[in-house]
Each structure stands twice: as C-alpha cells, then as structure tokens.
Amino acid sequence: MKKIIVEKLKYRYPMTGKLALDNLSFTVEQGELIGIIGANGAGKSTLCLALTGLVPHFYRGAYGGKVVIDGLEVIKSEISELALHVGIVFQNPFTQVTGSKLTVYEEIAFGLENMGLDRSEMTARIDEALHLLDISQLKDRDPFQLSGGQMQRMAIASVIAMKPGILVLDEPTSQLDPQGSDEVFKAVRRLAKEGMTVIIAEHKIEKIAAYADRVLVLYNGRLIDFDTPHKIFSRTDLLSYGVPAPVYTQICQALGIQHPRSGTYPVTLEEAYLAMVNQHGDSLC
Amino acid sequence: MKTVKSMSLYVPGNSIIHRLEPITKLIYVMVAGVLPFILPANPTAVLCLAVTLAMLTISKTLTKVIPLTGFTLLVLLSILFIQGLFHEHNQTFLFRFGPFVFFKEGLSYAARISLRVINLLLGISLLSLTTKPSDLIDSLVRRGLSPKIGYVLSSVLQIIPQMAASVNAITDAQRARGLETEGPLIVRAKAFLPLIGPVIMSSLIQARERAMALEVRGFNANRRKTFLRAANQSSRQTTIRILLILILFAAIVWRIFA
Ligand SMILES: Nc1ncnc2c1ncn2[C@@H]1O[C@H](COP(=O)(O)OP(=O)(O)O)[C@@H](O)[C@H]1O
Numbered sequence: 177m178k179k180i181i182v183e184k185l186k187y188r189y190p191m192t193g194k195l196a197l198d199n200l201s202f203t204v205e206q207g208e209l210i211g212i213i214g215a216n217g218a219g220k221s222t223l224c225l226a227l228t229g230l231v232p233h234f235y236r237g238a239y240g241g242k243v244v245i246d247g248l249e250v251i252k253s254e255i256s257e258l259a260l261h262v263g264i265v266f267q268n269p270f271t272q273v274t275g276s277k278l279t280v281y282e283e284i285a286f287g288l289e290n291m292g293l294d295r296s297e298m299t300a301r302i303d304e305a306l307h308l309l310d311i312s313q314l315k316d317r318d319p320f321q322l323s324g325g326q327m328q329r330m331a332i333a334s335v336i337a338m339k340p341g342i343l344v345l346d347e348p349t350s351q352l353d354p355q356g357s358d359e360v361f362k363a364v365r366r367l368a369k370e371g372m373t374v375i376i377a378e379h380k381i382e383k384i385a386a387y388a389d390r391v392l393v394l395y396n397g398r399l400i401d402f403d404t405p406h407k408i409f410s411r412t413d414l415l416s417y418g419v420p421a422p423v424y425t426q427i428c429q430a431l432g433i434q435h436p437r438s439g440t441y442p443v444t445l446e447e448a449y450l451a452m453v454n455q456h457g458d459s460l461c
Numbered sequence: 462m463k464t465v466k467s468m469s470l471y472v473p474g475n476s477i478i479h480r481l482e483p484i485t486k487l488i489y490v491m492v493a494g495v496l497p498f499i500l501p502a503n504p505t506a507v508l509c510l511a512v513t514l515a516m517l518t519i520s521k522t523l524t525k526v527i528p529l530t531g532f533t534l535l536v537l538l539s540i541l542f543i544q545g546l547f548h549e550h551n552q553t554f555l556f557r558f559g560p561f562v563f564f565k566e567g568l569s570y571a572a573r574i575s576l577r578v579i580n581l582l583l584g585i586s587l588l589s590l591t592t593k594p595s596d597l598i599d600s601l602v603r604r605g606l607s608p609k610i611g612y613v614l615s616s617v618l619q620i621i622p623q624m625a626a627s628v629n630a631i632t633d634a635q636r637a638r639g640l641e642t643e644g645p646l647i648v649r650a651k652a653f654l655p656l657i658g659p660v661i662m663s664s665l666i667q668a669r670e671r672a673m674a675l676e677v678r679g680f681n682a683n684r685r686k687t688f689l690r691a692a693n694q695s696s697r698q699t700t701i702r703i704l705l706i707l708i709l710f711a712a713i714v715w716r717i718f719a
C-alpha cells in the first residue's frame with residue numbers, strides 16, 4: 177500500500193528567490209524506514225515539513241505539485257486532521273515541550289488528551305512509549321529540567337504515543353550520544369516492523385546505512401536518487417552532492433571489496449567484515 | 462536552562478486537603494472570602510480564618526504561608542497604625558504608646574479590614590499551596606473553560622521562568638564579552654537594550670516552532686478532549702460544594718431579611 181505519494185512537489189519559502197524543494201516525485205510503502213540525506217540547506221527539513229502539511233499550511237510560500245499521505249491530499253486537509261495520520265519530531269527538542277505540563281508523563285499525555293483517548297488506553301500507550309525510548313525512569317521529572325538528549329527522547333515518545341501511521345523525524349539524534357542514537361534507531365526500526373512508516377532526515381550516515389530500507393538523496397532541493405543504501409552508497413559521485421559514504425563503504429571501495437553478485441559495496445561494519453572474510457578468507461585466518 | 466524555578470507555589474503532599482478537587486477548594490476560597498462582607502464582619506472572618514488555618518495545619522503547609530503573606534502583613538500593620546492614630550471618627554481614647562495616642566474607632570476599622578484581607582489571603586494561599594496549578598486548570602477546562610485559555614494560563618507559569626533563565630544566559634554571555642550588566646541604573650539600561658533583541662528574536666522563533674509542535678500534537682483537533690488525571694467526582698466532593706454554596710445562599714438571605 178502506498179503510504180506517501182509525492183508528485184512534482186515544488187516549494188519556495190515566502191520572500192526567497194530559490195526553490196527549497198524542486199520538482200520532487202517519489203512514493204513510500206507502508207512499514208518502510210526511509211532515510212533522507214543531503215548537505216546543509218539541501219531541503220531535508222523542508223521536505224519533512226511538506227510531508228506533514230506544515231508546509232504550506234503553516235509557512236505559506238509558493239507551492240506546486242501534490243503530497244498525498246494515507247490517502248489525504250495534504251493541501252486540501254486541515255493540519256489537525258493530518259496530525260492524526262502523521263507525527264513529526266523537530267530538531268530542537270526544547271521548543272517541543274508544551275510548557276503546560278509538570279512531568280514527563282503528563283507531557284506525553286498531552287497529544288493523547290487532545291485525541292480524546294480514554295484513560296486506560298492513555299496510560300498503556302504512555303508506558304509503552306516510555307519503555308520503547310528507555311526513559312521510564314524520567315517519568316516524574318520536570319520536562320524543562322531534562323538534558324537535551326533526554327528531552328529529545330521525550331519529544332519522540334510524545335509523538336510515538338499518538339501512534340501515527342507515518343512518523344517523520346528531523347535529525348532526531350542531534351543531541352544524543354552514540355549509544356542514545358543507536359537506541360533511537362533501534363526503537364524506530366521496531367516501529368517500522370510493526371507497520372509504522374518512518375521518515376528520518378539524518379546527518380549520521382552510518383546509522384542511515386545500517387537501519388534504512390531506502391535512502392533519498394537531496395541536493396539543492398532536487399531529488400538525486402532514491403534507492404537501497406547499497407545502491408546509494410556505492411555511487412562514486414555521492415561526495416559531489418555533499419554526502420560522504422559510510423567509512424566502511426569507503427574502505428571497501430578503496431580495497432575493491434564488493435558484494436560478488438550485486439556489485440555494490442558493503443555499508444555496515446558487519447557487512448564489510450563478512451565481505452572481507454569471503455574475499456580474503458584464507459589470508460585473514 | 463537548568464535549575465529553573467517553577468512559578469508554582471505548590472507543596473507536594475497527600476493530605477485530605479491536597480486530595481480535594483481543585484474546584485471544591487476554589488469554591489471554599491470564594492465563599493470564605495465573601496462571607497465576612499455579608500455577615501457580621503469580625504466574628505465571621507475569625508471563624509473562616511480558623512477553618513482555613515485548620516486546613517493549612519492538616520495539609521502541613523502552615524509554615525509556608527508566612528513568606529507568602531509577610532509583605533501584606535507589613536502593609537496591614539501600617540494600616541492599623543495609621544488608622545489607630547488618624548482615623549477621621551477617632552473619639553474614644555484607647556492607649557498611649559510613647560508619643561502615639563491610639564483611638565478605638567480607627568483601630569477597630571483597621572482591624573475589620575485586616576481580618577477580611579488576611580482571611581482572603583490565607584484562603585488563596587491554601588488553594589495555591591495544596592493544588593497543582595495544572596490540576597486547577599484541568600478542572601476548569603473540564604467545566605467548560607476553553608482549552609486554549611487553559612493552555613495559555615498553564616504555559617505562562619512555566620515559560621516565564623524559562624524566559625527569565627534565557628535572559629540570565631544572555632546576560633552572562635554579554636558580561637563575558639565585556640558589556641556592563643551591573644552598576645548604576647543608566648549603565649544597566651544601556652546594556653539592556655542590546656540584550657532584549659536576542660531574547661525577543663529567540664522567543665519569537667521558539668514560539669513559532671512551539672505552535673507547530675502543538676498543532677501536530679492535535680491541539681486544534683476537533684475531538685472531545687479527555688484528561689489523564691481522573692476527576693475526583695466523589696459524592697463527598699459534591700456534598701461539600703453544595704454545602705458551601707448553601708451557606709453562602711443562607712448568608713445572602715439573612716442579609717436581605719435581617
Ligand atoms: N523559514 C525559512 N524561510 C526561508 N528560507 C528557508 C527557511 N527555512 C529554510 N530555508 C531555506 O530553504 C533551503 C532548505 O533548507 P532546509 O530544508 O532547512 O535544509 P536542510 O534541513 O537540508 O539543512 C535552504 O536554502 C534554506 O536557506
């Protein structure tokens with residue numbers, strides 16, 4: 177089932193001359209985990225906003241083409257209606273704290289109260305989200321007293337608890353240490369397995385390589401490529417679009433270590449190791 | 462950003478008073494505050510005060526009242542002093558204190574005002590010391606207050622301390638770069654102008670982002686809102702409320718016909 181359909185999407189922010197999104201077309205299936213990569217200013221955040229309807233409902237500007245999520249055409253739907261289908265977590269966790277709740281637990285409940293869920297459903301979902309993001313121990317803390325990383329996890333939990341069919345994350349791990357980032361990726365991987373469609377704009381290439389089903393490359397607002405991590409990171413011209421391949425891929429490229437059948441290069445440490453053993457098994461032992 | 466104090470006066474606890482529904486407490490404060498204006502002032506105020514003090518004691522918040530009311534007590538003391546000396550109907554000599562001569566009329570007038578004010582003040586203290594602001598606002602929203610107004614009320618309590626903290630952070634940054642942020646008022650005023658620019662800018666940007674974040678969490682969803690916190694709708698709460706309102710009603714009737 178096509179969960180997201182983007183057709184010839186163009187968008188320009190008010191009072192700017194340049195297209196932030198330039199003629200994008202692609203589709204996403206339910207349950208896919210999609211990584212969006214690209215240099216600073218490539219349009220990753222803008223695409224995230226367009227997928228949730230905040231562009232153009234909130235930002236205005238010049239908009240063309242079409243975005244359909246869950247069968248709803250974004251431009252013809254209210255944000256409050258879209259909110260039940262697609263959730264978004266922004267880069268800055270601080271501005272996502274509602275500021276009206278005294279504890280993390282109540283903060284996560286905010287969206288659920290607005291959805292009109294009954295109490296038992298609410299507490300079940302909150303506990304589940306707390307557990308999934310590994311922040312159960314923070315549930316009674318004041319949201320404003322959390323560290324950046326803790327706040328970010330709370331922001332993710334707050335949106336996940338609403339169980340949107342589509343989850344959009346804009347650099348969700350920018351405040352997290354490597355271990356914290358890994359946990360967030362594991363959590364969304366699990367959600368995708370359960371059927372949630374997940375879109376992540378992310379700088380941490382190694383994480384995208386390890387977790388994404390497909391990777392979308394943006395450059396100057398244009399879609400350069402949209403394919404499996406292996407295909408994307410095996411492109412030799414990737415760096416000219418401002419994105420480096422994962423170090424493991426770079427090493428394998430330098431050593432000429434490929435997957436024998438597909439001709440692509442390994443993108444994670446495990447793959448690189450296995451490929452090396454296969455190719456140089458004797459000499460490694 | 463860390464160690465920001467909340468503006469709430471709430472003292473966590475689990476006493477009977479804490480567990481009363483916020484609206485019940487709100488009704489009590491209003492009834493107790495209004496009664497001395499309807500019934501004979503002094504005895505009524507003393508009675509209400511006694512009840513409020515008893516509840517403060519039960520909820521173990523009595524000691525927290527003093528810093529809250531200190532300033533007002535000082536003002537009331539000076540009213541007692543001035544009225545005792547200079548009230549226009551002063552006639553009956555009461556006592557002499559050094560060069561000051563106190564009269565009965567002025568003192569009793571001031572005492573009447575003071576009792577009413579203290580009564581109201583302690584009532585409000587009781588409410589704010591034993592009730593989470595968010596619970597009170599929740600209850601009001603449940604009773605029909607617009608969720609948007611409720612949000613504004615509760616976020617103001619949290620976000621003002623946040624803004625104060627960001628002013629502090631920027632002051633520190635500017636001090637580190639050599640801007641005068643201490644000393645005479647005029648110097649500080651000059652330093653303040655470049656300071657408010659960044660604060661306002663960052664607040665505006667944050668406000669926009671926060672508005673989006675609220676929006677995608679269904680703040681404007683056209684659904685019947687529910688509440689995480691269970692309403693304490695026991696029949697006892699209802700009885701207390703009805704009783705309070707009956708007392709008020711009886712007082713008004715008495716006032717009209719007596
Ligand atoms: N609020 C805005 N107003 C005007 N232009 C913006 C705004 N936000 C981003 N842009 C511009 O849109 C382009 C894409 O930005 P963005 O989506 O933030 O990129 P990324 O997230 O990939 O770094 C950039 O040229 C940026 O300057």
Ligand SMILES: [Mg+2]
Binds near residue numbers: 220222
């Ligand atoms: Mg961005």
